[in-house]
Amino acid sequence: MDFNDTPEEAAYRAAARAWLETNVAEHKAIAHADDMAAAKSWQARKAAAGYAQITWPKEWGGGGGTPIQSVIFGQEEAKFPVQYGYFTIGLGMCVPTVMAFADDATKRRFVGPALRGEEIWSQLFSEPAGGSDVAAIRTRAVRDDSDWVVNGQKVWTSGAHYSDFGIVLVRTNIDLPKHKGLTMFWLDLRAPGIEIRPIHQMSGGSNFNEIYFTDVRIPDAQRLGAVDDGWKVALVTLMNERLAVGGGGGAGPKDILALARELDAADGPLIRDPAFRQRLADWYVQAEGLRNTRMRTITALSRGQTPGPESSIGKIIAANQLQDLGNAAVEAEDQYGIINDPALLPLKGLFQSAVMNGPGLRIAGGTDEILKNIIAERVLGLPGEIRVDKDAAFKDLPVGR
Structure with a gap:
């Protein structure tokens, strides 16, 4: 596993960062009617520069680049306030499926407009x-x-x-x-x-x-x-979805550590509570495990390899940690944890958002149980579960009672 950029990757990162610094400033200076208009404007700007979908072929409007270049640009873009989620499903899951299975006329009709943010x-x-x-x-x-x-x-x-x-x-x-x-x-x-x-x-x-x-x-x-x-077509979409959902995000150990330094417990600051410190240590270890697992994926991409089903591990751990961490933080805030005004809450309600969104992430892109089966069978090589409906006609499957 390699934590460092190659000279070529470092040069690409520097170029991407320079482009972002200039173009984010120009983008923010333009008055947009609403968030959707701002999102479409930023997407069009990225598409014109070849940054909208870096790994897509240039003939379809992409950057013609490598997966590791896409990772690098994503890392740098995340440092700026231009994160719009309207296009994630289309460009990450739907349009790649269209590109893989549709005829050329259909691809010519839809790939470009989706890439430029004109259609969702x-x-x-x-x-x-x-x-x-x-x-x-x-x-x-x-x-x-x-x-x-x-x-x-x-x-x-x-x-x-x-x-x-x-x-x-x-x-x-x-x-x-x-x-x-x-x-x-x-x-x-x-x-x-x-x-x-x-x-x-x-x-x-x-x-x-x-x-x-x-x-x-x-x-x-x-x-x-x-x-x-x-x-077979759906599997292409589902694998892209699980990789996207497993990317993490939201509240993390550093956020709850900052909260613990500010909150008072029965015997002083919460950060001094031995039981809470143990939970902080557990979350930190999980976060480091996730970081290193993602680095393995990035290393594979850097070497031109294709990451395998082990990427499902990140999705399970990240979603469960988000839910657990959010619940702990809201409980620690005591009666203030039920306030629903982000302006009055630590980190603008980041932990309350984790409580409400965490359970959904454990379902999106495959439930915990489905992904554990994938890991067991495809990563660990364990025997598959018995499926009594494997060869039965769909019309013969039991329904209701």
Whole structure:
């Protein structure tokens, strides 16, 4: 494992930092109507310079660079107040799937606008009855000449209320086992028969949505991959999602350490409490383990290698630590922990945000249980779990009672 930049990487980092210093200042000096307008303006600026998607081919508007260059730019960009999440799902999960499976005409139509921030994409996978099993999808698509007619429901769809397009996984064959009767399509989220309902979250936001399909017609030309072979297509999307979700972020050990120095406990400052100090030590060790695991991934990228399923480790640890750390901090704040005004809370309510968002991160991109299975089977080489439904037709799987 190598913690240092190569001379070439150091030069790239210096160039990226210089570009960011100049362009962030110019971007912040421009008056934008709202956060979305600011986000699209910054995305267009990055795209023009080849920084929007560094690893994508130049012929599609990317930078034609390496994965380690993308990591370096991300590290440097994180130091500036220009973090916009509107494009993460589209550029990190949806459009790469389109690029891998669509024809050239479709790619020419969508890749450029998405890269420049002109159009936003969302991913329509999860369903109310599916739980953590993506292959349990029940939204049906029935062939009607050159179209498919879709009926069903999706849920927890991030950003659908402000997205233009999406990729959707549907059931096209109930006579095959659940993993073999799925098909992927891209679709216009403003098409007739699509109803998007934002879900009100306990944080006060509405970032997720329910989506209802009523006789929605999708042309077969919008299919991604072969009919009934959508699981292979979905795996491309899911692996990108899990890598993105495992990136960490939010409250960390340094933040709660700063809080512990300010808060008073029964016998003085909380930082002097032996039990709390033990928890701080545990969080610090976890954080260092995460940092070193990510460095292994970065080292692999630097050497031109492809990181393996061990990246799932980071997602499990980071999401659980965020939830545990947030709960501990809010409890330590005692009655002040229930205040919901960020202006009155330490670090603008960072720990309250961790309490409310931590549980969701343990589900997004694969639940803890799913990822532990991946680690057990693909990293440790343990035998897979027994699956009694592996070869059963989807129509024969038990439903309800």
